[in-house]
Amino acid sequence: MQTVARWLADRDPHTFPYESVVREYHRVGKHFVNKELLSDLDKARAGLTDQTAGTGPLAPFLDAALDKYDGRYDYLTYIGVLLLPLPSRGTSAEDVTEALRRRDRLVSLLVTDALRFELAAIDNGPTFLPQMPPDDRIVAKRCRLGLRVTNVMLDRIGAGPSLTREEPVRATCYQCDAVAADSSAAERIALRLSMLPVYVIHDEYLFIRVLQSFEATFALLVTQLGAAVRALCGGDPLTAALLLDAARTALHESAPLFSLLATMRVESFRLFRQFTDGASAIQSENYKAMESLCRRPDAERLNSLAYHSVRVIRRRILEEPSPNLQDTYLAAVAEDRITPAQAQALDMAMNRFATVLGRWKVTHYHLASRMLGDATTGTGASEGTPYLRKVAQMPVFTHPGAQK
Ligand code: HEM
Numbered sequence: 401m402q403t404v405a406r407w408l409a410d411r412d413p414h415t416f417p418y419e420s421v422v423r424e425y426h427r428v429g430k431h432f433v434n435k436e437l438l439s440d441l442d443k444a445r446a447g448l449t450d451q452t453a454g455t456g457p458l459a460p461f462l463d464a465a466l467d468k469y470d471g472r473y474d475y476l477t478y479i480g481v482l483l484l485p486l487p488s489r490g491t492s493a494e495d496v497t498e499a500l501r502r503r504d505r506l507v508s509l510l511v512t513d514a515l516r517f518e519l520a521a522i523d524n525g526p527t528f529l530p531q532m533p534p535d536d537r538i539v540a541k542r543c544r545l546g547l548r549v550t551n552v553m554l555d556r557i558g559a560g561p562s563l564t565r566e567e568p569v570r571a572t573c574y575q576c577d578a579v580a581a582d583s584s585a586a587e588r589i590a591l592r593l594s595m596l597p598v599y600v601i602h603d604e605y606l607f608i609r610v611l612q613s614f615e616a617t618f619a620l621l622v623t624q625l626g627a628a629v630r631a632l633c634g635g636d637p638l639t640a641a642l643l644l645d646a647a648r649t650a651l652h653e654s655a656p657l658f659s660l661l662a663t664m665r666v667e668s669f670r671l672f673r674q675f676t677d678g679a680s681a682i683q684s685e686n687y688k689a690m691e692s693l694c695r696r697p698d699a700e701r702l703n704s705l706a707y708h709s710v711r712v713i714r715r716r717i718l719e720e721p722s723p724n725l726q727d728t729y730l731a732a733v734a735e736d737r738i739t740p741a742q743a744q745a746l747d748m749a750m751n752r753f754a755t756v757l758g759r760w761k762v763t764h765y766h767l768a769s770r771m772l773g774d775a776t777t778g779t780g781a782s783e784g785t786p787y788l789r790k791v792a793q794m795p796v797f798t799h800p801g802a803q804k
Pocket of ligand 1: 610611614615661669680681682683684687706764767768769771772777782783784785787788791
């Protein structure tokens with residue numbers, strides 16, 4: 401607290417005491433941070449000029465750190481979305497190769513960091529978030545599942561050690577060293593500042609890293625599906641089909657993240673969930689942007705909590721709609737702009753993507769049901785698992801020939 405108060409005297413954004421603030425948040429959990437510290441952070445934010453706000457992570461960090469204090473805590477601030485180098489940031493919408501590289505790199509960093517936290521808990525005893533630490537067996541399982549997510553990504557970006565023959569805990573130790581050595585200062589800061597759990601339960605660390613990893617993948621899918629729509633509009637249906645297949649692969653590769661998250665203890669989840677009310681991935685803009693690039697949501701869904709929770713996306717669909725895959729495909733067929741063979745290739749690619757997204761929704765529903773048990777409401781104010789069951793049954797595409 402004193403370090404922030406001292407910093408307020410000269411307010412140089414380059415010397416902001418991030419480390420002390422993060423340590424205090426980790427000591428008590430975001431929900432229980434002392435009012436005096438919050439008020440000093442609020443003063444720090446009030447002193448940000450446009451110039452200082454535009455440079456460095458101070459503005460996005462304070463945005464995430466002060467969400468509960470301001471009464472605007474939500475999913476985006478919970479996972480510190482503005483602090484993450486998401487694939488869609490700093491990349492041209494056309495550059496799907498660069499977006500994939502950024503997703504691979506970010507997910508590798510996030511998952512490796514989650515595993516590093518696991519290993520630290522069994523090596524030295526809990527460093528922070530001391531409640532309900534994992535045992536050796538759980539950590540070994542997390543290492544095995546985490547490596548399953550990162551192996552393919554690290555291979556693709558050429559940043560990973562080849563570890564397939566090692567047993568998972570030892571392999572994870574090597575991977576932590578290799579990834580840390582390869583990461584930039586900016587990436588290390590992004591990792592450190594984007595971890596502000598609401599309480600002091602060990603497993604919340606894994607929960608946040610998995611949410612962030614999925615968010616990175618959704619952001620990649622938005623880039624890939626957006627490029628597919630443009631290819632189709634531009635008369636290149638086969639490139640559109642290839643991009644759809646790339647999106648399907650990217651989503652498929654992230655599926656083991658659910659297995660990793662399923663190692664979270666139900667009792668742990670229920671404890672920290674008491675303080676996450678108001679933050680739900682129903683507020684994920686990337687997820688809804690991805691969904692609405694497939695087809696325009698039905699009026700009922702657009703006017704429900706699903707889209708009222710993502711106002712920016714909803715407004716865009718209503719006020720400045722951009723082309724989506726299904727409408728563009730139907731128009732191309734109706735106007736004879738694509739051959740029957742091309743239409744079939746595209747149709748099959750759409751169905752393959754729909755299958756993987758459908759599987760994602762069903763897995764999500766099962767995991768949520770196990771974690772929530774009889775709890776009837778979600779943290780995003782929906783009716784909870786009945787909402788998810790309904791969403792899982794909702795078709796990704798509805799054109800004739802689409803898989804139902
Ligand atoms: C403990 C694990 C999880 C539980 C208990 C859970 C629970 C829920 C619930 C109840 C909802 C409905 C909205 C509400 O909160 O009221 C929801 C929505 C959603 N969740 Fe999860 N979830 C979990 C993990 C995840 C993960 C890892 C992701 C990946 C980002 C995710 C992504 C989503 C998305 C995108 C929605 C919105 C779906 C839509 O509106 O169609 N969830 N979740």
